Amino acid sequence: MIKIAVCGALGRMGTTIGRLVTEAPDMELVGGADLKPGNFFGAEVVDASGIEGLIAEKRPDVIIDFTVADAAVENIRTAARHGISLVVGTTGFTPEQRAEIDATIAGRVPAVISSNFSVGVNIFWELVREAARHLGDYDIEVTEAHHRYKKDAPSGTAKTILRILGEELGEKQQVYGREGMAERGDEIGVHVIRGGDIVGDHAVLFAGNFECIEVSHRAYDRAVFANGALKAARWVTGKTPGVYSMSDVLDL
Secondary structure, eight states: OOEEEETTTSSSSHHHHHHHHHHHTTTEEEEEESOOOOOEEEEEEEEEHHHHHHHHOOOOOOEEOOOHHHHHHHHHHHHHTTTTTEEOOOOOOOOOHHHHHHHTTTTOEEEESSSOHHHHHHHHHHHHHHHHHHHHTSEEEEEEEEEEEEESOHHHHHHHHHHHHHHHHHOOOEEEEEOOSOOSSOOOEEEEEEEEOOEEEEEEEEEETEEEEEEEEESSSSSHHHHHHHHHHHHHTTOSSEOOOOOHHHHH
C-alpha cells in the first residue's frame, strides 16, 4: 500500500484527491494538512504548522501538495528533510521559489511537479507544440477560464502553453488583453476569464489568412486532475531523486 498525505486537504482539489485515494485499492490515506485542523474521509487533518508531526507519526510514502506557492515551498522543504516523495500541483511560484524548490529536491527525493496533472492536458500541450512548429507565422491567441475563486492569473497551465510557444517560436511579446487603438503586431495575445464554477478551459488559436486552427481542452470535473496526481504518486514511488514532469509519468 502506498501511504498518501495531502497538503491542502480541505480545499477543492484536496478533498477530491482524498476521496479517490480512499477508493484506490493500492493506496492508504494517512492524513493531511490545511490552514485549520479537521478530518477528511476518516483521516486527521492537522494545522499547516503541524506537518512535521504528521510526517513523523504517519510516515507517508508520498505527499501530494495542492496549496499556494508560499505554503508549498515550506511543505517541500519539510518533505525533503524526511525523504518523502512529492507530487506538487501548486501553481503561482515565482522564478526564485521554483529555483529554491529544484535545489531543495535535488539529490534528496523524487518529485513530480506539474502545472496540470490531467492526462488530456499533457496531450494538449504536445499538440500545441506540434502546431506551433508548423504555424509559427500565424497570429496566436491563448485563452483560459477558471472559477471565480482561482487566485493566480494566468493559470499555470496557460503559462506552460506560453513557455512551449516560446521554446518553439522564440520569445515573442505577450499582450494581456487589448484596449484602445492599436494594430496587431507579432505578439501572442493572452486572455484570462474568471467566473462561476468553471473547472478549467484552455485554448490556443492559430489564425492565418482564410483559415483558423484552434487546439483546446476543457475539464468538466476536478477528478481528471486528481486521477493524474494519483497516477504520478504511483509512478514516483521508488524513483531516483530529482524533479520530474507528467511527461515523464506518461512517457511522452
